[in-house]
Amino acid sequence: MGLALFLSGCAKDHRKSLPYAAWSLDFFAPDYMEVWIETADVVDINEHVFRGAGSGIPALGYPRAQSKGVPAEFRGKPKGWRENPGGKGRYVTGADLPRLVYVRWQSMAEPQTYEAYIAIPESARNTMLQSEEAFCGAVGKWKTDYRKLLTVGLAPGGIAKVWLGGPCVKSTEVTRVQGTINPKGPYGGTSNGKHRPLSEESKAYIDNFGIPYGSW
Template sequence: MNKLKAMLSLGLLLWLAGCANGAHRLPYDSWRLGFGAPSYMEVWIETADVVDVQERVFRRAMSGLPAINTPKNLKGDPRGWPERPGAGAGKQVLGADLPRLLYVRWQSLAEPQTYEVYIVIPEATRLAMVKPERGYCAARGQWREDYRDMLSIGLAPGGIARVWLMGACLSAIDVARVQGTVVKEGPDGGQSGGQYALPLEPESKAYIEKFGIPYGSW
């Protein structure tokens, strides 16, 4: 009996330690950070860093290409944001508690220009991330309890970052629209000699040459 009590006490202590460092604070294993860009307005993400509520930093939680649509017939419309934004291209932020701050540095290949932005995640957003809600999952054709465990960020020319919170079966909530600033050193912090990561796709180049960049629509 004493051995059993000792084992139970040890288990309780380990559980409490896990709670203290955030390992058991979320009702899910991890949350997702995703990115998108307006049609033809191509982007290369140099880094997306996360600071959680415990002040831990998760560097390069995401980098590379966001989700983007580039129809070959130039019939895509880059103006504004979709009524129902998608989750974007991204990754699970493993081991993180709820986010407090995001830092994103990206190359706007459409201009071209390099931007950075600091995005403060409101307390109301964090509360929504751990609040279960009943939603309809079209893919499964059923109602189920779900969490908004996805942060989706749209990156647009002019240094605009738009943030939504969503769940697989729940509608998106508008979190913030943030104006980024130009990185004076240029792409890759000046380490690439002013060279951007990728050339524009032919469809994007053709669209921009014909219609220009719709600044002010984002």
């Protein structure tokens, strides 16, 4: 019902097409605060819906992908957000500028299942159309870049925070949303309330140091 209400809203007519092929929807989570994204859906300014624009495991600093067992030292720092966050995701091919992002995810650290409706401000959409000259370390030269990477951080407590960045430009904050608990639970209620399990390393960190609620 909530998504239907959002879909019924009026969208402003942006006559200018994207100056690039597509923008990317990316996700990450704080160190050790593992997440499983059940679905991420997008509504663009033309009211076109792109379901399944994101899913699965987001970017995560710690534990490393190759980590096994509990390390002698925990090097990750889950408290707060990184200065210039980046994520993992995919390009939303065929979409115009984003108006709304809906995401439902399992916060395995707690565990809990959340959902959030993230309204993208018009100011952010205008930023996505503006070019910027930036030095790109990847190619070792100055180039024209756009903020076409929409990055969402998902944290325990149902927090979703959004940044806009580009391959060569630093990310800027867009908005912060307090999600709500999904009443159906994990997997839409089809798993008898069972969430995906934490890795051994993340579980050990949380058992020792807890979850830094309030830092996100």
